[in-house]
Amino acid sequence: MKRNPFSLSFGKEPESYISRDFQNNEILESFTADNPAYQVCMITGVRGSGKTVALSAIANRLRADAQWIVVDLNPERDLLKMLAAELSNRKDLLELFRDARINLSFLGFGIEIDGEPPVTDIVVALRRMLEKLTKSGKRVLITIDEVSSTQQVREFASQFQIFMREGLNIFLLMTGLYENIYELQNEKTLTFLYRAPKIALKPLSIPLIMQKYKEEFEINEEEALAMAKETMGYSYAFQVLGYLCFTREKPWRELLPEFDAYLEEYVYEKIWSELSSKDKTVLSAMCEENPVKVENIRKRLNMSSNGFTVYRSRLLKKGIVYSPNFGQLAFSLPRFREFVMRSI
Ligand SMILES: Nc1ncnc2c1ncn2[C@@H]1O[C@H](COP(=O)(O)OP(=O)(O)OP(=O)(O)O)[C@@H](O)[C@H]1O
Numbered sequence: 001m002k003r004n005p006f007s008l009s010f011g012k013e014p015e016s017y018i019s020r021d022f023q024n025n026e027i028l029e030s031f032t033a034d035n036p037a038y039q040v041c042m043i044t045g046v047r048g049s050g051k052t053v054a055l056s057a058i059a060n061r062l063r064a065d066a067q068w069i070v071v072d073l074n075p076e077r078d079l080l081k082m083l084a085a086e087l088s089n090r091k092d093l094l095e096l097f098r099d100a101r102i103n104l105s106f107l108g109f110g111i112e113i114d115g116e117p118p119v120t121d122i123v124v125a126l127r128r129m130l131e132k133l134t135k136s137g138k139r140v141l142i143t144i145d146e147v148s149s150t151q152q153v154r155e156f157a158s159q160f161q162i163f164m165r166e167g168l169n170i171f172l173l174m175t176g177l178y179e180n181i182y183e184l185q186n187e188k189t190l191t192f193l194y195r196a197p198k199i200a201l202k203p204l205s206i207p208l209i210m211q212k213y214k215e216e217f218e219i220n221e222e223e224a225l226a227m228a229k230e231t232m233g234y235s236y237a238f239q240v241l242g243y244l245c246f247t248r249e250k251p252w253r254e255l256l257p258e259f260d261a262y263l264e265e266y267v268y269e270k271i272w273s274e275l276s277s278k279d280k281t282v283l284s285a286m287c288e289e290n291p292v293k294v295e296n297i298r299k300r301l302n303m304s305s306n307g308f309t310v311y312r313s314r315l316l317k318k319g320i321v322y323s324p325n326f327g328q329l330a331f332s333l334p335r336f337r338e339f340v341m342r343s344i
């Protein structure tokens with residue numbers, strides 16, 4: 001039996017992958033330009049929108065290029081130390097660092113050069129390595145998935161900014177939920193992040209999803225399109241609906257209750273629990289019509305136009321609602337409205 005090409009696991013590049021080249025290329029082109037317009041970029045999006053997969057796709061493209069050295073860092077660890085460890089552990093760079101007088105033996109590994117005073121500060125060691133790499137025309141991409149404003153991340157970002165100012169070829173690509181990125185960039189010492197581009201992941205292309213479903217399930221274009229629209233281009237929903245169709249061998253419409261159950265269990269409950277009670281009230285007031293006029297929500301909640309703008313803008317940035325037409329709002333996630341109605 002053919003194995004299921006759809007996957008329910010998070011953070012892993014799925015076999016059924018829908019290209020995001022349009023958004024990814026924007027970042028790639030900028031990073032690879034002779035004169036990069038920016039060296040830091042952040043990808044935001046709601047849970048399950050595909051941030052981790054987008055980050056890996058971009059990192060893998062650069063990994064395939066000999067000019068690039070890609071290092072994935074875990075935001076929970078000591079990031080500067082891990083970066084130094086990763087760089088000095090790479091066999092292909094050993095030769096380059098041999099004469100850089102770097103002593104990393106205090107990390108438990110290292111390159112030692114006789115007769116030179118050892119470098120024991122991690123920042124100095126990193127700087128030497130990065131200078132070597134920059135001189136030999138290499139570029140270093142550091143990726144950090146799921147950042148938030150922790151001591152570790154703030155410390156790293158602030159040192160990164162110094163290295164960048166010193167003209168070193170380093171690039172930083174991070175992902176995070178909008179609220180976490182927002183908090184990080186508002187740190188007084190990290191205003192450079194405020195100016196860095198933030199790419200909000202767009203829904204996957206409906207025509208490409210349709211194509212994938214059509215090939216996989218031998219259904220006609222009309223059915224495949226209806227199925228694709230049901231996912232609203234939400235990455236996780238695309239996988240779940242495909243997965244269910246593949247395993248259950250039932251018409252897809254009969255699978256919608258199970259589809260709801262997956263969405264609820266694996267993402268919507270989590271998204272909901274992270275919202276403020278006011279956000280929840282606004283979303284609840286949106287349920288009566290879809291799309292809904294902003295004016296009607298305001299009336300229902302008895303909110304002023306200015307007061308409402310704050311909530312509107314936050315929900316838009318989180319990727320939970322979108323504005324289909326001027327003065328209107330609608331839910332961005334498939335069957336989220338039904339979920340909200342069940343939750344209130
Ligand atoms: N481009 C894509 N094409 C098809 N499926 C995708 C794509 N990107 C992500 N997915 C699928 O969507 C789901 C979520 O992806 P991913 O783990 O990257 O999301 P995320 O935004 O990092 O979520 P979280 O905020 O929980 O970390 C996974 O099942 C993944 O296989």
Ligand SMILES: [Mg+2]
Nearest residue numbers: 011051052146
């Ligand atoms: Mg992720």
